[in-house]
Amino acid sequence: MVIDIKFLTEKEREQVGFNYVISKLQVITPYGREELKNARPYKREEREKLEREYEYIDLLKESLEKDKEIFFKILKPLFKIKDIRNSLKRCIEGKVLDEVEFYEIKIFALLSEELRLLIGRLNLDIEDIKLVSLTPVLDLLDPQKKRIATFYVYDEYSSNLKEIREKKREIERQIFAETDREKIEKLREKRLDIVALEQREELEVKKSLSEKLRKYVDLIEKNIKAIGRFDFLMAKAKLAIEYNGVKPTINDEIKILFEDVINPQVADILKTQEKEFTPLTIELKSGTTVITGANMGGKTVALRTFALNLLLSMMGFFPFAKKVSFPMLDFIHFISEDLQSISRGLSSFGAEVMKLKEVIEDVKKGTGFVALDEIARGTNPEEGLYIVKAISKYLNGFSSMTVLATHYEGVIEDDMVHYQVVGLKNVNFEELRQKIVIDEENSVKILQEHMDYRLERVDPNCEVPKDALNICRIFGLEREVIELAETYYKRRRRYEREQA
Structure with missing residues (x-):
């Protein structure tokens, strides 16, 4: 959360109950949390932008109450969203991504497609939450087009890689069938040479994939922003419903x-x-x-x-x-x-x-x-x-x-x-x-x-009400003390009137 001390210090925000309200926000994704972290008071010249934010919350609020079934389905992919921004940064910098990073980007693309369709069903006129299709990213990371939540350096990426793996599988079959220990040892050595060739070829594939993926980073980041905005706006709308x-x-x-x-x-x-x-x-x-x-x-x-x-x-x-x-x-x-x-x-x-x-x-x-x-x-x-x-x-x-x-x-x-x-x-x-x-x-x-x-x-x-004396009476403070207080008060009031 961006703290502008002209709009209360951290201590003052705690005093008025702001931090409590923020703790009640149901933000789900890392991108929604980033939106919350960057939230700040709107400037005078940003009035139009602020009024548009109110419109968006109002639309989400109405939709939450009307399309409960769709929102329930939206929650499932939202909870699965992970932060892939570091992998995208490495990709932009020209680094070679590893299989885990390709896997997480593929999962993001799959979930992104699911969310795109579900959010589209809400028919909300909010440009900020419109996701773009990541089919090109999925086609790149899923050459078999099975659209399942796994990633592998597939044979389809390289005919050379496919040939190397076929040789490796043939040797593994021979090792399994062979009984002569000396021959098995020679086959294992041969297999190690082929594995080294396989790893070199896989690295070349990953280099090529990283390079091809780089041109889709803007598309992915657009969806990251849209998911974060949707998550944050939905949390604001839910908060508004909870506390009227x-x-x-x-x-x-x-x-x-x-x-x-x-x-x-x-x-x-x-x-x-x-x-x-x-x-x-x-x-x-x-x-x-x-x-x-x-x-x-x-x-x-x-x-x-x-x-x-x-x-x-x-x-x-x-x-x-x-x-x-x-x-x-x-x-x-x-x-x-x-x-x-x-x-x-x-x-x-x-x-x-x-x-x-x-x-x-x-x-x-x-x-x-x-x-x-x-x-x-x-x-x-x-x-x-x-x-x-x-x-x-x-x-x-x-x-x-x-x-x-x-x-x-x-x-x-x-x-x-x-x-x-x-x-x-x-x-x-x-x-x-x-x-x-x-x-x-x-x-x-x-x-x-x-x-x-x-x-x-x-x-x-x-x-100004004199409830303090009344409270003293109610709680049974000594009558003499109360009477003395009243005497002093009347004396002061008389003196003030005389001076006036």
Whole structure:
């Protein structure tokens, strides 16, 4: 996989769940794996190519559901495909191929013909997956035209070779019939001389075959590419079917729309716990969008889900949603706690600052997507608030779409978009507290079951939810502590109003 750090680093791809999604791809052949290895985000000028990739996946997806029997038959030859690229390279370089290499090329040609016919039956209008006939290669490597999975330096290649082998067989018959040990020894010596002649002649045949095969290398490589593309496209289509992927639309505006988008990695984890992922819906425009909500509310998962599905879309995969629309992007950045930098001795806040510098440079030069997850939490709260407020205001002045998750209050300005995690907004806290009192061991699980992870758009001036204090009450934290916290909070709010 080609890693372009402007579209998430390897660490960030792991964080958002990209590597998990790639691990679910059912790529079968070495040529399909090569296609995956070379996959990268499409550039702005490659929009047409990206849209064509979506069309191809859509066609494969429809065909997979309609032509199941043909696809089942296609799997058998696909699983038998081996990597013959090194042999082809040797052939181009003028090297003499050995019998194993001729055998593997012949097998590839046989499987290629089988796949050509089967894929042709799908009637897919996809130029990339159309295989050419390798009959000339088969005729060269199978002069007897039996089309069986073996290779031998056949007598048909050389009349001289045929004559030598007839002599060898005659001597072998004489050795078998002879009883005199001395005569047998002489016959064996004679046979060794003939075997040497046979080997020399076979080498000449292999030289000639290698030379003749060289002119068909382009045809073989065309089929290698077509098989790799078919394998990779089929894997993309299967992934889209498994996780309800949708064909996205690329818009000319600077906005991103996700309707009921999910994160497969998180969804699969929840499934093992007999829970379901709550699909997320959001519309982002140029500038800053702020997501607020209490801890445990799923803000981090939301940001990872958006970054993941945008990256997949930019790399020619179907995102996992009901509907997705986005513009061509120059970059995707995701800033969360960078444990890798911490292990190198850099604080989490220091790592964030270094990454923010990179983000700002990219934002100045192009249009992309930036996800900021609770930045500045590694410094003192007062400074943290001012830094988050400054960053959100600064990025709001650019064309890039920034989504910032924070628990800080006072960050959002009137010209920003504000989303909130619904959280515990509609919960009867007394009923929830009673459930937790009855089953205290599963208190966190009970709370999670009542948490509403959906996002709702609210007024920019809407207060950040105070679910933290509610959670303290539900979990039975000392009443006096809660009352003191409320007193401090009210005092601060009164002071802020007076200053205003």
